Amino acid sequence: MDEVLMDEDDDCPELVPIAGNPLSPGEQIPVTIITGYLGAGKTTLLNYILTEQHNKRIAVILNEFGEGSALEKSLAVSQAGELYEEWLELRNGCLCCSVKDNGLKAIENLMQKKGKFDYILLETTGLADPGAVASMFWVDAELGSDIYLDGIVTVIDAKYAMQHLTEEKPEGLVNEAARQIALADLTIINKTDLVNGEELNHLRDTVRSINGLVKILECQKSRVDLSQVLDLHSFDNKDGVNLVEKLQLVKTTRPHLDKSILTVTFEVAGSLSEDVLNVFIQDLLWEKAFQNQAGLPMKVIRLKGIVSIAGKANQVMLQGVHELYELDETPQVWGEEPRVNRLVFIGRNLDREILQEQFISTVLKVGDRN
Ligand SMILES: Nc1nc2c(ncn2[C@@H]2O[C@H](COP(=O)(O)OP(=O)(O)OP(=O)(O)O)[C@@H](O)[C@H]2O)c(=O)[nH]1
């Protein structure tokens, strides 16, 4: 086991070099964020992935507030069934905060010195907002990092999830368990041994009512098919699945819980001016300018879409997490059929009709329909 030393004069932990292949430039490594409420089964999932037979060299970052020094974070690397462990020493003990300063850099340094990982899994603490962690990796990838965000996986405790989801929060505060589901690209309902079929159905319906986009797996002891967890490509379009087809299957949901998060989706034909589309998104995400019928501001947690930009032959993908969003041209070319913008919003106080009207009046008013 090698020590990772923190140089007092340096923001970045210094890592003890170990022989390995240096990272070849331009090759990006996926990171999957594993989130979920306290005790849901995140660590069980990571341990399962580390010990399961696979041909990937997976680095796992456990972000636990354990006993003992909160300044040490374990970084486990599994290769060909063998487990290596590294320690990341983080200045303020919280990976969510320190990833930004030095954690990410530490991972990159570790790869430079120890050789490339094929995959990184990062467990966030039970109460962390995965959106904040996700945003960092996302922004960093844009800046030419070696790492890209593959997806957010939320582990759900079959027995206690409903209790967590229905917990009353002070006005204005988001229920953390619901937020973790809203942000998920994949949810794993774990501990199905502790509930009956009826309870499981109710939980599944509730998860679906929050996030109309998410894939749901069910298991015990976090034993899931790894091919369903890794390489989701949730933030890019390299999974080979046509996003248009995927988004077409999404339905606007009815909230199961009071004041809860829900999914809203609509489609509008025509092509948009990119500038005006930016105005709409910024009004929604940054200015919180749109209100529902009760006069409450719409708050979007996750946003996904395919839009048609006037003058562009290719489809453009829209992705958003909290206030961060991105428009990205895809390799997919629009066909002969009329172009349709398809958007999916997950958040609070969302009203499909009002949102669609706002979209039409902001974005299509400039008369550049084709
Ligand atoms: N009955 C039952 N218990 C499980 C199952 N999966 C995990 N557990 C247990 O649930 C407890 C919590 O599991 P962890 O994997 O530590 O959960 P975690 O999400 O990492 O927890 P924190 O890091 O504390 O938030 C452990 O005692 C596990 O053994 C399951 O499918 N059924």
Ligand SMILES: [Zn+2]
């Ligand atoms: Zn854990």
